[in-house]
Amino acid sequence: MSTVSPKGAEGSRKANRGAFSGRNAFIFAAIGSAVGLGNIWRFPYVAYSNGGGSFILPYIIALVTAGIPLLFLDYAIGHRYRGSAPLSFRRLHRMTEPLGWWQVMICFIIGIYYALILAWAIRYFLFSFTKEWGDDPATFFTETFTHSVPAEEATFGLDFVPGVAIPLILVWVGVIGVLIMGVQKGIARFSGIFMPILVVMFVILVIVALTLPGSGAGLDALFTPDWGALTDSSVWVAAYGQIFFSLSVAFGIMLTYSSYLKKDEDLTGSGLLVGFSNSSFEILAGIGVFAALGFMAQSTGQPIDEVAGGGIGLAFIAFPTIINQAPVGALIGVLFFGSLVFAGFTSMISIIEVIIAAIQDKLGLNRVPATLVVGVPMAVVSLLLFPTTTGMNLLDITDAFVNNFGIVAVALVATVTLSAGFGALPTLRNHLNRSSSFKVGRIWQMFVGGVAPIVLGYILINEIQRTVAEGYGGMPGWFVNVFGWGMVIALVVMAFLLTSIPWGERSNVHVLDSDGDLIPPPILDRLVDQGRFGQVKADPTIAGYILPDLDERAVAASSSTPASTDKEELR
Numbered sequence: 001m002s003t004v005s006p007k008g009a010e011g012s013r014k015a016n017r018g019a020f021s022g023r024n025a026f027i028f029a030a031i032g033s034a035v036g037l038g039n040i041w042r043f044p045y046v047a048y049s050n051g052g053g054s055f056i057l058p059y060i061i062a063l064v065t066a067g068i069p070l071l072f073l074d075y076a077i078g079h080r081y082r083g084s085a086p087l088s089f090r091r092l093h094r095m096t097e098p099l100g101w102w103q104v105m106i107c108f109i110i111g112i113y114y115a116l117i118l119a120w121a122i123r124y125f126l127f128s129f130t131k132e133w134g135d136d137p138a139t140f141f142t143e144t145f146t147h148s149v150p151a152e153e154a155t156f157g158l159d160f161v162p163g164v165a166i167p168l169i170l171v172w173v174g175v176i177g178v179l180i181m182g183v184q185k186g187i188a189r190f191s192g193i194f195m196p197i198l199v200v201m202f203v204i205l206v207i208v209a210l211t212l213p214g215s216g217a218g219l220d221a222l223f224t225p226d227w228g229a230l231t232d233s234s235v236w237v238a239a240y241g242q243i244f245f246s247l248s249v250a251f252g253i254m255l256t257y258s259s260y261l262k263k264d265e266d267l268t269g270s271g272l273l274v275g276f277s278n279s280s281f282e283i284l285a286g287i288g289v290f291a292a293l294g295f296m297a298q299s300t301g302q303p304i305d306e307v308a309g310g311g312i313g314l315a316f317i318a319f320p321t322i323i324n325q326a327p328v329g330a331l332i333g334v335l336f337f338g339s340l341v342f343a344g345f346t347s348m349i350s351i352i353e354v355i356i357a358a359i360q361d362k363l364g365l366n367r368v369p370a371t372l373v374v375g376v377p378m379a380v381v382s383l384l385l386f387p388t389t390t391g392m393n394l395l396d397i398t399d400a401f402v403n404n405f406g407i408v409a410v411a412l413v414a415t416v417t418l419s420a421g422f423g424a425l426p427t428l429r430n431h432l433n434r435s436s437s438f439k440v441g442r443i444w445q446m447f448v449g450g451v452a453p454i455v456l457g458y459i460l461i462n463e464i465q466r467t468v469a470e471g472y473g474g475m476p477g478w479f480v481n482v483f484g485w486g487m488v489i490a491l492v493v494m495a496f497l498l499t500s501i502p503w504g505e506r507s508n509v510h511v512l513d514s515d516g517d518l519i520p521p522p523i524l525d526r527l528v529d530q531g532r533f534g535q536v537k538a539d540p541t542i543a544g545y546i547l548p549d550l551d552e553r554a555v556a557a558s559s560s561t562p563a564s565t566d567k568e569e570l571r
Contacts, residue, residue, distance in 0.1 A: 013511040013512065014511060014512045014513070014514060014515070014516045015082070015083075015361075015508045015511050015512065015513055015514050016366060016367075016514070017083075017183075017259070017260070017357065017360060017361075017508070017514050018182045018183030018184065018260060018367065018514075019183060019184065019260045019261070019262070019514055020183060020184055020188055020257075020260045020261055020262075021184050021188065022262070022265075023261075023265050023266065023270060024192075025184060025188035025191075025192065026188070026257060026258075026260070026261050026265070026270060027270055027273055027274060028188065028191040028192045028195050029187050029188050029191040029257055029346075029350070030248075030254065030257055030270070030274045031191075031195055031274055031277050031278065032191035032194065032195050032346030032347065032349075032350065033248045033253050033254070033257070033346065033347055033350035033351075034246065034247050034248045034274060034275075034277075034278040034347075035195070035198070035277075035278055035281050035343055035346070035347070036246075036248075036343050036344060036346075036347035037114075037117060037315075037340060037343060037344050037347070038245055038246050039246055039278065039281050039282045039285050039343065040285045040289070040315075040339065040340060040343060041289075041310055041311055041312075041314045041315050042242070042245070042246070042310050042311065043242060043246065043282040043283075043285060043286060044222065044285055044286040044289040044290055044310065044314075045308060045309055045310030045311075045314065046238055046241075046242050046310065047059070047222065047286055048221060048222050048286075048290065048308055049238075049308075050229060050234070050235040050238045050239070051225065051226045051227075051229030051230065051232075051235050052221065052222055052223055052224050052225055052226055052229075053222070053223040053224055053225035053226075054225035054226055054227050054229055054230055055229070055235065055238075055239065056283075057230065058230065058235060058236045058238075058239035058240075059239045059242065059243070059279070060279075061239070062236075062239040062240040062242070062243040062455075063243050063275060063276075063279055065447050065451050065452075066240055066243060066244070066447060066451055066452045066455060067243035067244070067247045067249065067275055068271060068272065068275045069444055069447035069448045069451075069452065070244075070247070070249040070250060070411065070415070070448065070452055071247055071249050071254060071271045071274065071275055072267070072268055072271050072432055072440060072444065072448075073249075073415075073418070073428065073448050074249055074250070074253075074254035074255040074258065075254060075255075075258040075267045075268075075270070075271055075432070076258075076267065076428035076429075076431050076432050077089070077092060077255050077258075077428065078254070078255035078256060078257070078258035078259040079258040079259060079261055079263075079265075079267060079431070080428065080431045080520055081259070081519065081520065082259050082513040082514070082519060083259055083357075083361055083508065084100065084104075084252075084255075084256055084259070084354070084357035084358040084360070084361045085099075085100035085101075085103045085104055085252035085255050085256060085354060085357075085358060086100030086101050086104060086358050086361065086362065086498070086499075087100070087358070087361040087362075087508060087509060088100065088255060088259065090503075090509065091519060091520075091522055092418075092422070092424060092522055092523055093422055093424075093522050093523055093524070094522075094532075095422075096414075096417060096418070096422070097499045098495045098496050098499045099410065099413065099414050099417065099495075100252070100358070101358070101494070101495040101496075101498040101499055102410045102413075102491060102492060102495035103250070103251045103252035103255075103354065103410055104252060104354055104355055104358045104495075104498075105490075105491040105494050105495055105498075106251045106252070106402055106406045106407060106410065106491060107251060107252055107253070107351045107352070107354040107355055108355055108378065109398055109402045109406070109487065109491070110251075110351050110399075110402060111348065111351045111352050111355070111378055111382075112378055112381050112382040112385065112386070113382070113385075113386060113394070113395045113398050113399060114344070114347070114348050114351060115168055115171045115172060115175070115348060115379075115382050115386075116164070116168060116382070116386040116387065116391060116395055117312075117344060117395070118171045118340075118341065118344040118345060118348060119164060119167035119168040119170070119171050119387070120145075120146075120164070120167075120316060121315075121337050121340040121341045121344060122167045122170070122171070122337075122341055123145070123163065123164075123167050124315075124316060124320070124333070124337045124340075125333075125334065125337035125338055125340075125341055127320075127333070127337075128323060128330055128332075128333025128334050128336075128337055129330060129333075129334070131320075131323060131324060131329065131330070131333075133145075133320045133324075135324065137316070137317050137320035137321050137324070138317045140320075141316045141317055141320075142392075145161075145163060145164070146161060146164060146389075146391070146392050147159070147161050147389045148389060148390075148391070148392040148393065149389050149390055149393065151393055151396070151473050151474045151475050152474045152475065152476070153476075154390065154393035154394075154397075154475040154476060154479045155390055155476075155479065156390055156394070156479075156483075157388055157389060157390045158384070158388060159388050159389040159390070160387055160388055161387050161388060161389065161391075164386075164387040164391070165383060165387035168382065168383060168386070168387050169379075169383065171348075172375065172378075172379035172382065172383075174345070175345070175348055175349055175352060175375065176371060176372070176375035176376070176379070178190050178349055179349055179352060179353060179356060179371045179375065180367065180368055180371045180372075182367050183260050186349075187349055187350070187353060190345075190346070190349070191346050191349075194342045194345060194346050195342075195346065197342055198339055198342040198343055198346075199281075201335050201338050201339050201342070202281075202284060202285070202288060202335070202339050203284070204335055205288050205332065205335035205336055205339065206284060206287055206288035206291065208328060208331060208332060208335070209287075209288050209289075209291035209292045209295070209332070210287075210291050212291065212292065212294070212295035212326060212327075213295060213298055213299075214294040214295045214296075214297060214298030214299070215291035215292070215294045215295055216294065217294040217297065217298065217304065218290040218291050218292070218293045218294020218295065218297065218304060219287065219290055219291055219294065220294075221290060221293075221294065221304040221305075221308070222286055222287075222290040237455070237458065237459055237462065240455045240459065241459055242282075244407065244408065244411065244456075244459075245403055245407070246278060246282065247274075247275060247278055248347075248350065249411070250407055250410060250411035250414060251354070251406075251407050251410065251411075252354040252358075253350045253351065253353070253354055256353055256354050256357045257350070257353075259357070263435075263515070263517070264435045265435065266435060266436050266437050267432050267435070267436045268432055268436035268437065268438040268439070268440060269436060269437040269438055272438060289314070290308075292319070292322045292326075292332070293307050293308055293318065293322075295322060295325070295326065296318065296321060296322045296325065299325045300321075300325075312392075315336075315337075315340060319332075319333070319336055319337075320333070323336075352374065352375065352378070355374045355378075356370050356371050356374045356375075359373055359374050360508070361507060361508040361509070362501075362503065362507055362508075363504070363506060363507065364504070364506030364507050364508060393473075393475060393479070394483060396473060397472060397473065397475060397479070397480065397483050397484050398483060398484075398487060400472065400473075400484070401472075401483075401484040401485070401487060401488050402487070402488070402491075404459075404460075404463045404467075405460070405463065405464070405485075405488045406488055406491055408456055408459055408460045408463070409460055409488075411452070411456050412453055412456040412457055412460060415448055415449060415452045415453045415456065416449075416453050418448075418449075419445070419448060419449030419450075419453070420449065422523055423523070424523050425444075425445045425448060425449055426445070427523055429441065429444060429445060431520075432444075467484075472484060510539065510541050511541060512541050518541060518542060518543040519541055519542050519543065520542075520543050521536055521542050521543055522536065522542075524536070
């Protein structure tokens with residue numbers, strides 16, 4: 001990355017965005033984002049229902065061929081262009097800015113409902129001491145605690161449930177409070193505290209679960225391989241889907257976090273550590289969860305396949321049942337729901353940070369006002385929509401659609417656009433290799449520009465066909481159309497509307513980075529962007545081009561010049 005003195009930009013503003021103090025702070029924050037609720041309640045059941053022990057093979061292949069390459073892609077964009085998702089994509093090329101706002105809108109949707117699950121986990125952490133859910137955890141959760149209406153009667157209403165609304169307020173106060181402190185004093189510090197606590201708590205939970213009667217049967221169910229499952233394409237799709245959703249790739253988080261790194265940090269080495277740490281925790285979660293489910297199956301006299309499940313049912317119905325029956329049930333409850341709280345909190349602050357960073361860059365705000373401008377309205381929306389009798393159905397459909405048709409779609413469009421549309425991968429590859437211990441080459445480009453789009457396209461088409469044919473969750477068609485498909489379309493519309501709003505003079509679009517250094521030039525095309533060469537060359541905040549004369553002879557002569565160097569980013 002160029003550190004040349006500004007070209008006539010003496011006195012130019014520096015971006016006041018904050019930064020991580022070093023690699024360790026970044027790694028804790030990145031792992032804190034990646035290790036979330038899905039690691040604990042999604043991976044174990046996905047592995048069990050897709051071949052058991054044999055699922056580990058496609059899972060590792062998906063990690064190596066898609067998860068980590070896309071993680072590197074996010075790191076490269078954010079670290080090179082030193083901005084939030086919209087600003088980094090804009091600096092790469094003006095036409096890719098909508099991708100950044102699309103990611104911001106996805107984080108907005110996830111943030112407003114993710115807080116609800118965190119609020120539930122806090123209440124159940126407290127319930128664990130007294131087993132307040134009684135002898136029927138399922139009825140308690142759906143009727144007594146959330147007062148949820150059945151899925152087939154899903155509608156929109158404002159019948160508030162105080163027992164959910166109060167902890168939800170506390171969640172938002174805590175999240176906003178941490179984010180106001182900034183990147184290092186807030187995000188990094190709390191991730192550095194919560195992640196070690198989470199690991200210690202979950203290791204103790206696993207040890208306790210392994211001592212329960214029937215735990216061995218649960219582990220046999222999880223790890224007994226069904227090698228025939230490897231011939232089923234749905235198993236491979238499940239493996240890639242799990243990797244995409246658990247690594248926090250392609251919706252702005254890792255891009256934003258990497259923009260806070262120092263310029264000489266080891267990007268790929270950090271990415272490998274984050275990727276394999278995330279997967280290691282998922283396997284640890286699988287051991288703990290299925291050891292406990294084995295005990296539950298033995299206690300109730302049911303086969304494993306009747307008690308095994310994932311998601312909300314596993315966390316808030318199956319585990320309270322286990323806690324009721326286990327000899328150290330209260331301890332298991334405290335450890336399990338405490339783990340959900342810590343994992344969920346660090347993930348949520350990373351989700352909201354994507355939006356705060358975008359608003360900071362767009363409006364040129366300092367940390368505190370930017371956090372309040374984002375956090376308070378999001379908290380209000382979250383409190384209006386979700387702590388209600390219809391909140392669980394709304395959470396269910398928004399979660400499914402924003403993941404399956406939001407994250408997957410933006411990842412597909414981004415990989416195709418950057419590889420085939422703008423030929424950006426060689427430049428980003430070179431940036432990764434400048435200071436990284438693990439060098440990437442054409443194989444990385446093949447994974448990002450070839451394997452990832454094919455798998456993402458297959459997943460997206462398959463999910464669209466299935467949902468159109470079957471509907472979703474037995475919910476009314478109008479409800480699915482408005483809060484499912486309507487929300488997905490609104491994300492894209494909002495992305496283009498936000499792109500159309502000009503970047504004002506107070507914004508960070510034409511300022512030096514946080515260190516006072518120049519911003520690397522965009523990736524321009526000799527034919528498409530001929531009119532922009534002069535603008536870029538005249539911008540005092542952008543590192544200089546060796547620009548060709550735009551006549552036929554000069555263009556022909558320059559065609560032999562490498563397409564990606566420190567001084568030239570012409571394609």
